[in-house]
Amino acid sequence: MSVAKPLPHDSAPLQVTGQARYIDDMPLPANALHLAFGLSEVAHGELTGVDLSAVRAAPGVVAVLTAADLPFANDVSPSAHDEPLLAMGTVHYVGQPIFVVAAESHLAARKAARLAQVEIAEKPAILTIDQALAADSRFEDGPRIYEKGDAPSAIAAAPVVVEGRLELGGQEHFYLEGQAALALPQEGGDMVVHSSTQHPTEIQHKVAEALGVPMHAVRVEVRRMGGGFGGKESQGNALAVACAVIARQTGRPVKMRYDRDDDMVITGKRHDFRIDYRVGVDAVGRIQGIEFTQYTRCGWAQDLSLPVADRAMLHADNAYHLAHARIVSHRLKTNTQSATAYRGFGGPQGMVGVERVMDHVAQQLGLDPLAVRKANFYAPAEAGGLSAPHAPAARPPEDISQQKKTAEVQTTPYHMAVEDFILHELIARLEESSDFAERRAAVDAWNAANPILKKGIALTPVKFGISFTLTHLNQAGALVHVYQDGSIHMNHGGTEMGQGLFRKVAQVAAEVFGVAPEVVKITATDTGKVPNTSATAASSGSDLNGMAVKAACETIRARMAEFIAREYQAEAGAVRFAGGQVHVGGESLEFAEVVQRAYLARVSLSSTGFYRTPKVEWDRIAGRGRPFYYFAYGAAATEVVIDSLTGENRILRADILHDAGASLNPALDIGQIEGGYVQGAGWLTTEELVWDDRGRLRTHAPSTYKIPACSDRPEVFNVALWDGANREETIYRSKAVGEPPFMLGISAWSALADAVAACGPGYPDLQAPATAEEVLAAIGRARS
Amino acid sequence: MTQTQSIQLTVNGEPVNASVPVRMNLVDFLRQELGLTGSHVGCEHGVCGACTIEVDGAPIRGCLMLAVQANGATVTTVEGLADTDRADALKAAFRDRNALQCGFCTPGMLTSALSYVESGGPADRTAIREHISGNYCRCTGYQAIVDAICDVIGKEAKS
Ligand code: FES
Numbered sequence: 001m002s003v004a005k006p007l008p009h010d011s012a013p014l015q016v017t018g019q020a021r022y023i024d025d026m027p028l029p030a031n032a033l034h035l036a037f038g039l040s041e042v043a044h045g046e047l048t049g050v051d052l053s054a055v056r057a058a059p060g061v062v063a064v065l066t067a068a069d070l071p072f073a074n075d076v077s078p079s080a081h082d083e084p085l086l087a088m089g090t091v092h093y094v095g096q097p098i099f100v101v102a103a104e105s106h107l108a109a110r111k112a113a114r115l116a117q118v119e120i121a122e123k124p125a126i127l128t129i130d131q132a133l134a135a136d137s138r139f140e141d142g143p144r145i146y147e148k149g150d151a152p153s154a155i156a157a158a159p160v161v162v163e164g165r166l167e168l169g170g171q172e173h174f175y176l177e178g179q180a181a182l183a184l185p186q187e188g189g190d191m192v193v194h195s196s197t198q199h200p201t202e203i204q205h206k207v208a209e210a211l212g213v214p215m216h217a218v219r220v221e222v223r224r225m226g227g228g229f230g231g232k233e234s235q236g237n238a239l240a241v242a243c244a245v246i247a248r249q250t251g252r253p254v255k256m257r258y259d260r261d262d263d264m265v266i267t268g269k270r271h272d273f274r275i276d277y278r279v280g281v282d283a284v285g286r287i288q289g290i291e292f293t294q295y296t297r298c299g300w301a302q303d304l305s306l307p308v309a310d311r312a313m314l315h316a317d318n319a320y321h322l323a324h325a326r327i328v329s330h331r332l333k334t335n336t337q338s339a340t341a342y343r344g345f346g347g348p349q350g351m352v353g354v355e356r357v358m359d360h361v362a363q364q365l366g367l368d369p370l371a372v373r374k375a376n377f378y379a380p381a382e383a384g385g386l387s388a389p390h391a392p393a394a395r396p397p398e399d400i401s402q403q404k405k406t407a408e409v410q411t412t413p414y415h416m417a418v419e420d421f422i423l424h425e426l427i428a429r430l431e432e433s434s435d436f437a438e439r440r441a442a443v444d445a446w447n448a449a450n451p452i453l454k455k456g457i458a459l460t461p462v463k464f465g466i467s468f469t470l471t472h473l474n475q476a477g478a479l480v481h482v483y484q485d486g487s488i489h490m491n492h493g494g495t496e497m498g499q500g501l502f503r504k505v506a507q508v509a510a511e512v513f514g515v516a517p518e519v520v521k522i523t524a525t526d527t528g529k530v531p532n533t534s535a536t537a538a539s540s541g542s543d544l545n546g547m548a549v550k551a552a553c554e555t556i557r558a559r560m561a562e563f564i565a566r567e568y569q570a571e572a573g574a575v576r577f578a579g580g581q582v583h584v585g586g587e588s589l590e591f592a593e594v595v596q597r598a599y600l601a602r603v604s605l606s607s608t609g610f611y612r613t614p615k616v617e618w619d620r621i622a623g624r625g626r627p628f629y630y631f632a633y634g635a636a637a638t639e640v641v642i643d644s645l646t647g648e649n650r651i652l653r654a655d656i657l658h659d660a661g662a663s664l665n666p667a668l669d670i671g672q673i674e675g676g677y678v679q680g681a682g683w684l685t686t687e688e689l690v691w692d693d694r695g696r697l698r699t700h701a702p703s704t705y706k707i708p709a710c711s712d713r714p715e716v717f718n719v720a721l722w723d724g725a726n727r728e729e730t731i732y733r734s735k736a737v738g739e740p741p742f743m744l745g746i747s748a749w750s751a752l753a754d755a756v757a758a759c760g761p762g763y764p765d766l767q768a769p770a771t772a773e774e775v776l777a778a779i780g781r782a783r784s
Numbered sequence: 785m786t787q788t789q790s791i792q793l794t795v796n797g798e799p800v801n802a803s804v805p806v807r808m809n810l811v812d813f814l815r816q817e818l819g820l821t822g823s824h825v826g827c828e829h830g831v832c833g834a835c836t837i838e839v840d841g842a843p844i845r846g847c848l849m850l851a852v853q854a855n856g857a858t859v860t861t862v863e864g865l866a867d868t869d870r871a872d873a874l875k876a877a878f879r880d881r882n883a884l885q886c887g888f889c890t891p892g893m894l895t896s897a898l899s900y901v902e903s904g905g906p907a908d909r910t911a912i913r914e915h916i917s918g919n920y921c922r923c924t925g926y927q928a929i930v931d932a933i934c935d936v937i938g939k940e941a942k943s
């Protein structure tokens with residue numbers, strides 16, 4: 001067995017010796033050029049004069065281009081063709097590229113870019129949600145609305161109504177390797193591009209448009225990224241296109257990498273949100289009706305904002321059955337960076353909204369927040385098939401009144417049946433393994449005895465929908481060759497950004513052929529090998545590419561089986577591939593020997609593979625259908641301590657139980673869970689983006705933007721995998737694991753809210769991120 | 785405009801003579817002039833630790849030191865660590881513990897970890913956390929990195 005083994009990351013031996021190459025490490029021909037953008041310092045205005053003479057005259061400068069100099073398409077948008085590579089007439093945010101400098105060195109290009117004289121007639125900028133609403137500055141014609149039942153009436157009829165507002169900050173990706181691209185001109189006008197991107201096909205597409213050539217003239221290769229997290233889904237387009245255009249013009253290799261400040265100023269981030277909520281509940285906190293209004297700042301261009309905002313709506317329920325729900329989403333256009341994909345893709349924002357509601361309801365009714373959460377959970381999945389009886393034992397006692405209703409499967413606010421809900425059992429197990437009840441009591445006792453340091457504890461669930469909500473993206477291709485010596489070359493459309501996708505998919509290939517994982521060569525993603533790929537995003541990497549590789553391998557294996565069965569007068573179906581051997585008609589042959597014989601017998605040993613996700617079907621305008629193939633689940637219990645005099649805080653302990661289905665590789669999955677939790681907790685605690693009133697991002701470097709360091713992570717950190725298989729037929733019944741654990745970090749924020757609530761009788765109304773400053777302000781509210 | 789100065793130093797055991805722009809920082813010199821691209825740049829202003837290298841036995845940030853300041857110094861990069869067995873146990877532990885994902889932070893992280901292990905730091909998680917808190921990792925959540933360092937110290941204590 002090759003799958004389910006905790007094999008180390010395939011690049012580990014190269015990474016620990018400094019041999020693993022990222023774009024900026026690739027050896028360059030001596031005549032290579034380096035690029036830098038000249039950026040707008042104004043949030044909104046008309047370009048009235050651009051004097052680049054000093055830039056052109058600067059040492060080492062070879063070329064300077066503005067929008068007028070671009071030969072073909074001036075567009076790097078992944079969606080609406082509204083994102084010029086270089087500004088045309090109008091500038092839309094501080095940091096927008098206006099011109100590009102090509103010079104003999106990175107430093108020469110950057111220095112020269114500073115010398116431009118740019119005159120801009122400033123116009124009023126729309127920076128905030130309120131400004132955008134006042135100006136009706138938005139994408140799409142109006143808000144999107146998803147609705148189920150009759151929320152206003154249900155709220156009106158409820159005994160208690162809770163309402164509030166949450167302001168939820170964005171997040172910088174802070175992939176350790178900044179954006180980078182390298183273009184190498186080829187004969188006949190062809191172009192090879194190396195890019196640090198999650199979406200090679202998009203790079204190929206945008207480069208082809210910019211060069212005025214068919215996509216077949218552009219080949220994009222990606223071996224690895226130094227982190228992506230969604231930030232390299234569309235944000236690499238600008239660099240790759242700029243490199244390719246100048247490589248075409250000069251005939252020289254061209255490289256571009258953003259310095260960290262430029263990276264943070266130019267590129268999009270996680271969308272920040274404002275979420276207003278109104279909820280009617282009964283005496284035990286069960287939601288009768290709920291209304292959410294989500295406002296998000298999308299920035300100046302559309303980018304991926306529509307599907308991000310959709311996904312926020314699709315996760316407004318998280319783990320809770322909302323019989324009467326109305327979710328309204330405003331996608332606002334502002335003069336700021338174009339907000340983009342970031343791990344969870346809007347899901348985390350939607351989920352924080354309802355977790356906040358749970359805490360608020362509990363506080364208002366004086367109930368235990370975990371009890372309120374459980375009272376609202378979806379009904380448990382049925383043990384067997386859809387017709388099998390329910391297992392009432394698995395249901396907690398407070399759910400008794402719902403038992404009758406669960407005869408029909410409960411649906412989400414977008415009318416999808418929830419058939420695989422495992423959080424009742426999963427949370428029961430986590431409560432036990434984390435001693436949650438005892439620690440809850442200990443925290444309360446501590447808070448009663450200690451006036452200064454206050455503790456908080458919270459357990460929050462995650463239910464995350466898996467599949468691209470743009471249904472056609474749920475497809476993948478693969479290309480597999482078996483060479484005559486028995487070694488295997490494997491290629492697929494997924495990209496490696498550290499998540500271990502290549503290793504997992506190689507395990508799949510090794511499994512199908514029954515060979516050791518070392519027999520399978522992992523190769524760079526290449527648009528010349530597998531075409532029309534979707535971004536490695538939406539956690540879909542191993543689900544989609546694993547299946548495509550499996551299909552390709554099975555095709556070759558079937559040919560080999562048929563051939564060798566004939567040789568031994570056996571049944572093809574009875575040939576087995578295992579342990580590096582092929583078992584046929586009572587004989588055991590070396591895999592390589594069978595390959596060699598098949599080759600001599602003129603059997604094709606190469607195949608493509610293809611996969612499309614079944615069952616998904618979705619109408620994003622109506623808000624109806626099945627956008628997700630399945631849900632991934634998890635839960636985290638976090639304990640924190642705050643200093644009520646300063647607002648400073650620490651995560652003391654986190655316990656996680658997460659559902660990766662039948663894990664393809666438990667070591668890699670646990671790595672995703674640990675990293676996801678810490679990144680999610682960072683988003684909601686220390687990572688604060690600040691723009692000033694002129695639209696300038698003031699937190700544009702790690703000196704002012706604080707991601708979690710080792711000393712910020714939980715002192716005690718227990719992570720375990722839930723040991724259940726996916727009920728859908730995914731690759732070896734595993735589940736996607738890239739994004740879902742990110743939202744486990746919500747428990748850290750909820751625990752901070754719990755600690756703040758212990759400081760006084762008032763409602764603390766904790767916002768996010770809960771920086772020390774915000775915690776202190778919330779303590780003030782609790783005490784007033 | 786660009787002033788240069790000649791320097792002599794030892795890099796990964798080899799003598800190096802070079803004429804460098806006075807404003808070039810050490811990590812750029814190693815990467816661009818010597819082709820030692822194992823040391824990475826993540827922020828170029830001393831916060832992320834990706835550029836951590838060893839100069840005269842101590843971990844320093846290659847983006848905060850000028851190449852000219854390394855005149856006469858002994859510099860060891862991740863490639864140099866690979867030439868000796870000094871970091872073998874740590875490298876194996878990083879691999880086995882899955883203490884790297886994208887790997888971009890790894891060379892700097894290994895260098896910081898090695899200084900902790902070689903200075904006789906205890907297998908105390910709090911002390912390890914503090915020691916490597918100047919090296920950012922955006923992928924792993926650090927748990928596996930601390931585990932790997934603990935493993936190495938534990939094994940050395942036994943042997
Ligand atoms: S690159 Fe030197 S500390 Fe970040």
Ligand code: FES
Nearest residue numbers: 885887921922923
């Ligand atoms: S492994 Fe990616 S930054 Fe550490």
